[in-house]
């Protein structure tokens with residue numbers, strides 16, 4: 104941890120109005136990203152990963168949601184920015200890609216028109232200049248016939264191609280931060296491998312920082328240097344990926360890692376986490392994981408705070424100091 | 440050799456494209472046999488024909504060419520009434536937990552429905568049988584009066600399993616049954632499948648694109664690409680000593696949650712994408728993405744060869760190892 108972070112999130116909470124009630128989807132989310140750093144957010148579905156990304160991008164529905172807390176990005180709080188100020192940041196300095204590029208791309212415009220639009224808005228480029236830059240951007244994400252793709256409509260492209268086009272659009276303004284929400288989840292493994300390689304290559308070449316949201320621990324391990332585990336709307340662990348994988352300090356992170364089939368002998372029962380994520384309407388006041396935690400004790404019914412478990416390793420668990428939790432390595436691998 | 444519970448012989452399933460000008464070769468010449476009590480895994484990328492193959496095995500689709508035999512007999516030779524009865528023994532569970540559940544039916548009615556259709560159990564006993572099955576898959580009785588939207592994905596998938604179990608099938612095709620579930624929930628469902636297999640002597644055809652899952656549950660795995668099998672073998676052999684370049688690439692593409700110092704770093708990243716099944720490449724259908732393709736691969740279709748006992752591969756350049 105050195106220097107000024109590129110993004111410093113603190114006290115971020117998202118509330119949704121549902122009928123007459125208000126529910127809180129995320130609470131007190133705090134983390135930071137250094138320039139060029141690649142940070143992953145993992146957790147089961149509904150834990151608040153997407154909501155966190157959307158809050159940072161100012162993309163939550165204004166009428167039914169309320170965001171509290173702050174996110175300092177290059178000296179400016181981007182939470183609650185006015186639309187005009189937001190447009191100078193989103194798409195320009197913070198790029199974004201989503202799981203389903205089809206929903207983010209406009210079906211009635213060609214890929215080229217959509218990239219060109221971004222270039223003209225942000226750089227005031229001429230039409231010809233925009234085309235040249237758009238084709239170059241498509242080529243830079245490994246599209247082998249960029250001219251053809253430039254003139255294609257989204258539905259004429261495969262899922263992998265659309266995701267590449269999305270990345271090209273997101274990166275054409277050379278953002279300092281790219282927020283990627285499950286960008287490979289809808290893709291086949293061989294195409295996923297191509298996209299991961301592409302993102303790693305781009306981030307090391309351009310110094311773009313990455314906030315990579317995924318439920319797939321393997322994908323996070325291969326892409327990121329730091330891993331944030333979210334559970335029931337809270338960050339429960341924040342550590343360098345290599346630490347979190349080898350020696351997780353939160354029972355939930357450990358449980359997620361242990362339930363992967365590769366760690367159990369073939370045919371043997373897999374360790375599973377019983378129960379399910381508590382409902383937003385019914386959040387326990389104490390540790391939110393307690394009902395599913397094998398290590399729960401009386402002290403766990405108090406609200407848990409993020410505490411330092413080791414240098415550069417934060418965890419939200421009262422018992423982190425007494426527990427020696429297994430990570431992603433088999434007994435054999437630990438010895439090796 | 441015992442009588443296979445399913446034998447697939449030179450199966451082809453073709454569909455006309457929407458404009459009817461071309462045919463989609465969804466399954467294009469596949470043969471294999473599944474032994475009673477085993478879990479036969481099928482892995483492959485999207486569009487490789489896994490679901491089509493699974494549907495053909497449970498007679499939801501008719502072979503365009505070739506045969507699917509159930510216990511040695513051809514179900515399509517049966518009369519409609521006989522086929523309906525025979526099909527009960529061959530069930531399928533889908534990826535989408537909602538696919539087979541009627542949103543307007545209570546859980547109990549959904550689970551009981553196959554019994555109502557089959558008519559084998561007296562109607563007065565059907566609720567009891569359905570409730571027992573729900574209990575067996577870990578769904579508490581109070582859920583039986585609820586509707587699908589009140590259940591989580593994992594719970595719905597348990598209900599789907601209870602539903603097919605009520606008619607006492609011999610074989611269940613599991614088509615991406617855990618793909619839509621979170622990892623922690625996934626483990627519980629996989630454990631349930633394993634317990635039920637022991638308890639009811641079930642045979643599974645386990646279709647997935649997840650290498651970790653398929654190698655955990657399967658006794659044998661077939662690797663499918665563009666409508667055909669590329670390799671078939673025991674999971675240990677397939678993972679540690681693959682013969683086919685496609686299997687090798689699939690294995691190495693799988694992201695593993697290992698710390699950086701333990702990752703080998705020599706990942707094979709395949710170029711390009713899976714070609715269209717309307718017009719698969721000549722010769723070896725993997726050749727357009729194969730890192731070691733030669734001229735021969737375009738002109739000649741590789742034979743399906745036994746590389747070591749029980750381990751088959753279709754590549755001109757695969758060499759049997761001692």
Ligand SMILES: Nc1ncnc2c1ncn2[C@@H]1O[C@H](COP(=O)(O)OP(=O)(O)OP(=O)(O)O)[C@@H](O)[C@H]1O
Pocket residue numbers: 454455456463464465466483484485486487488489490491492648716
């Ligand atoms: N009813 C149909 N009509 C036309 N084409 C079809 C039909 N069903 C499947 N196909 C095509 O057949 C090919 C194989 O499809 P299939 O659903 O069997 O693949 P899969 O391996 O199960 O893929 P996934 O992993 O995406 O589920 C695809 O190209 C698909 O578009």
Ligand SMILES: Nc1ncnc2c1ncn2[C@@H]1O[C@H](COP(=O)(O)OP(=O)(O)O)[C@@H](O)[C@H]1O
Pocket residue numbers: 119121128146147148149150151152153154155164167383
């Ligand atoms: N627009 C919305 N209105 C109401 N609730 C929402 C909305 N978007 C998300 N939520 C709720 O917020 C929680 C977190 O959702 P999400 O961030 O999408 O989870 P994840 O991405 O981790 O799967 C969930 O309980 C979800 O139902």
Ligand code: SF4
Pocket residue numbers: 353354355390391392393394396397398399400403407419420421422423
């Ligand atoms: S605080 Fe207690 S219940 Fe919560 S994760 Fe830690 S040990 Fe488990």
Ligand code: SF4
Pocket residue numbers: 683684685723724725726727729730731732733736741753754755756757
């Ligand atoms: S036959 Fe040729 S193209 Fe096919 S897998 Fe073998 S080397 Fe590759």
Ligand SMILES: [Mg+2]
Pocket residue numbers: 152153154285
């Ligand atoms: Mg999400």
Ligand SMILES: [Mg+2]
Pocket residue numbers: 489490491614615
């Ligand atoms: Mg399928």
